[in-house]
Amino acid sequence: MTASSLDRPYTPEFADHGLVTLAVSGSAATPCLVATGEIDCTTAPHLQGRLEQLLDAGARSLVIDLTGVTFLDSAGLCALATVHRLSGGQVRIRVLAATRSVIRPMQITGLWDLLGGERVEQPTF
Numbered sequence: 001m002t003a004s005s006l007d008r009p010y011t012p013e014f015a016d017h018g019l020v021t022l023a024v025s026g027s028a029a030t031p032c033l034v035a036t037g038e039i040d041c042t043t044a045p046h047l048q049g050r051l052e053q054l055l056d057a058g059a060r061s062l063v064i065d066l067t068g069v070t071f072l073d074s075a076g077l078c079a080l081a082t083v084h085r086l087s088g089g090q091v092r093i094r095v096l097a098a099t100r101s102v103i104r105p106m107q108i109t110g111l112w113d114l115l116g117g118e119r120v121e122q123p124t125f
Contacts, residue, residue, distance in 0.1 A: 036068035
């Protein structure tokens with residue numbers, strides 16, 4: 001893999017998996033995955049699989065934007081923990097979240113600090 005291939009921007013990708021949609025933007029080296037909807041036992045494998053693909057593509061820094069997630073259960077937490085473990089500490093991971101339903105489970109399990117959790121205020125319209 002060449003440095004130029006890592007800097008190549010992703011063509012915006014969007015995948016609808018029923019209760020959750022996943023969109024990727026950025027470059028191979030610095031992708032941002034935006035999840036919207038619910039992350040539970042039926043959708044967490046899609047999230048984990050997509051994050052693993054980004055790691056395999058050479059991500060050096062990864063933003064996981066969960067500001068549009070309304071529900072996060074233990075399967076979602078496990079997917080996030082697995083991606084952290086697979087990164088081997090070689091990839092800077094940041095998680096953005098806006099709601100208590102995402103932030104609190106991550107805080108309770110310690111993933112908030114481990115994954116560089118950042119609270120983001122949702123815009124009000």
